[in-house]
Amino acid sequence: MKTKNLYLAAVAIGFFAMTSCKSTKTEEAKDETVAVVTVVQGPNIVGVAAGNENFSTLVAAVKAADLVETLSSEGPFTVFAPTNAAFAKLPEGTVASLLEPANKGTLTGILTHHVVAGKFDAAAVIAAIKANEGAFKVTTVQGGTLVASLDGANVILTDENGNVATVVIADVAASNGVIHAIDSVVMPK
Structure with missing residues (x-):
């Protein structure tokens, strides 16, 4: 107010x-x-995710990795945010194990592999894919690489291990960036 x-x-x-x-x-x-x-008014990336029940696992992971303050900072950030269903695709027990304090470093690496510095809406991502002959490499905050490409009208992300995620909801606005919901967890090398 x-x-x-x-x-x-x-x-x-x-x-x-x-x-x-x-x-x-x-x-x-x-x-x-x-x-x-x-x-710019409205919630930041963490606030937007916390306000959506489809990101409750992601929010719990962000808290466990102590990334709330980072993802609440000025940014801007582009977050490829795995939904709860995406986390559910991981082998049984993986999420529970990652949330343990002893695995904080691994969890931080996985989460920051889903974050890119800068604000890239869907139109910018698609334009970059087309301008780069169908495959646009982006460096994540974690330091790894994701390759964005198109499968019809869908934006696909491929990690360095060959895992593939599809953007299922694009352009969820936040005061410090943008969120694109994805259907699978991408992993760093």
């Missing part, structure tokens, strides 16, 4: 400043730099 009030105050001040200028000041105003204030 405080951010909204600041935004409204900035808009009101800007409006009154513009409308109160006399016509003799018009030439001077053309050479001045105009400051633009952009206020």
